[in-house]
Amino acid sequence: MQNVWSITGRSIAVSAIALALTACQSMRGPEPVTQANIPGSYLGNASGPSIAEQGYKDFFVDQRLIQVLDLALANNRDLRKATLNIELARQQFQISQNNQLPTIGASGGVLRQDTVNSPSPVTTYNVGLGLTAYEIDFWGRVRSLKDNALDTYLSTASARDATQIALISQTAQAWLAYSYAQANLKLAEQTLKAQLESYNLNKKRFDVGIDSEVPLRQAQVSVETARGDVAEYKTQIAQAVNALNLLVGQPLPDNLLPKERITRVTSTTAFAAGLPSDLLNNRPDVKAAEYQLSAAGANIGAAKARLFPTISLTGSAGYASTDLSDLFKSGAFVWSVGPSLDIPIFDWGTRRANIKVSETQQQIALSDYEKSIQSAFREVNDALAVRQNIGERLTAQRRLVDATNTTYKLSNARFRAGIDSFLTVLDAQRTSYSAEQGLLLLEQANLNNQIELYKSLGGGLKTNTTDQVIYQPSSSDLKYDKK
Numbered sequence: 001m002q003n004v005w006s007i008t009g010r011s012i013a014v015s016a017i018a019l020a021l022t023a024c025q026s027m028r029g030p031e032p033v034t035q036a037n038i039p040g041s042y043l044g045n046a047s048g049p050s051i052a053e054q055g056y057k058d059f060f061v062d063q064r065l066i067q068v069l070d071l072a073l074a075n076n077r078d079l080r081k082a083t084l085n086i087e088l089a090r091q092q093f094q095i096s097q098n099n100q101l102p103t104i105g106a107s108g109g110v111l112r113q114d115t116v117n118s119p120s121p122v123t124t125y126n127v128g129l130g131l132t133a134y135e136i137d138f139w140g141r142v143r144s145l146k147d148n149a150l151d152t153y154l155s156t157a158s159a160r161d162a163t164q165i166a167l168i169s170q171t172a173q174a175w176l177a178y179s180y181a182q183a184n185l186k187l188a189e190q191t192l193k194a195q196l197e198s199y200n201l202n203k204k205r206f207d208v209g210i211d212s213e214v215p216l217r218q219a220q221v222s223v224e225t226a227r228g229d230v231a232e233y234k235t236q237i238a239q240a241v242n243a244l245n246l247l248v249g250q251p252l253p254d255n256l257l258p259k260e261r262i263t264r265v266t267s268t269t270a271f272a273a274g275l276p277s278d279l280l281n282n283r284p285d286v287k288a289a290e291y292q293l294s295a296a297g298a299n300i301g302a303a304k305a306r307l308f309p310t311i312s313l314t315g316s317a318g319y320a321s322t323d324l325s326d327l328f329k330s331g332a333f334v335w336s337v338g339p340s341l342d343i344p345i346f347d348w349g350t351r352r353a354n355i356k357v358s359e360t361q362q363q364i365a366l367s368d369y370e371k372s373i374q375s376a377f378r379e380v381n382d383a384l385a386v387r388q389n390i391g392e393r394l395t396a397q398r399r400l401v402d403a404t405n406t407t408y409k410l411s412n413a414r415f416r417a418g419i420d421s422f423l424t425v426l427d428a429q430r431t432s433y434s435a436e437q438g439l440l441l442l443e444q445a446n447l448n449n450q451i452e453l454y455k456s457l458g459g460g461l462k463t464n465t466t467d468q469v470i471y472q473p474s475s476s477d478l479k480y481d482k483k
Helices: 002-023 063-075 077-098 141-207 213-248 276-282 284-305 350-416 422-456 475-482
Strands: 104-113 122-136 310-321 333-342
Touching (some): 063 077, 276 350
Antiparallel strands (some): 104 122, 122 310, 310 333
């Protein structure tokens, strides 16, 4: 009988080893085919490598702005949270990776009990090492869960990179907003000064009886409107500082704020976008969606593995004795080992439903991935559409400013000479002021567009152009590399 059990035990052990070597494969299945359906080139794309290849310290030209960006990267709370999320995902991946290995723990205890065979209570002492419910991963379930955790970790790291790119863009644009709020305030104050001069002139004419009260009140309306604009731009300046302080994560030193209107943020003259395929490498949000798609495929493998029996191993070895002094003697050594088997028989279709859920989640992740590519392509094309016509708009607006300023000067001269009424001057003054405001808005939009194009192409992740950005392969990439 003992020989029979020995032979049977060896057979089970050999079979288990064979299964472990041959069957421990991922059951995730083939990866879905991506169909982003985007054109092969951008709208009016300039040839050359993408400007996203430039580090932000090389793309931006103002050293004050670069210092502001460095402060934001060091102190911004959203970026700090994204970095902590990476650490959280890394630890979770470590846990899932450790689940592939047996857990061994030390134990010890004292048990006092009353038994039928003993006239008095018996005390038992024991110490030992134990192996607790170690799952033998025949069907790759634990490995699939580890792959899912790996992809989630990589996706979180890419999400942090996307946060950095957005932070650099938002900070640069907020810095420009402060500059142009200052420029608009200066324009409003100059306009207020000119309108006060017109008001004083009309008051004198009214006081001596040359004109009626109507021109005086018209001039007063313009003065109060300009005063309102001055107050509005002062508010915008304060709000721009508040926005910068939030982005930077601390009060921004005054010496880093622009004191004059910014006319250039980059030394780049050719804003090349490269190829749409570069987005897959330069845009970390697209890469994060790709990792999530791979993680969904790993979930399918784990769900399929649940259709098969789960084999766990529990064992212990140590010493036990009723006398503490005899605990570590040779006769006190005890051991135990035993597998447990969980065979799915009838679960009302729950396991197969879980597979369907995982497959549906993979299709959702596929749609998210394809949409992320399409959205990235659209953002680049939108920025290029603005870039394509902004030069003509600026040229036309500058000519408009020159024409309205000349009209205002002529109208004012004719009014002082008594040829035209003050209403003509007032209309020319308003038109000139509006044209000057429009020019400032267009100049700010032009600079914001340069930043937006840089961001939409994935620029801002590298500090210097010579830096290298390397994305780790997903679990699906590793799967195909091994085949």
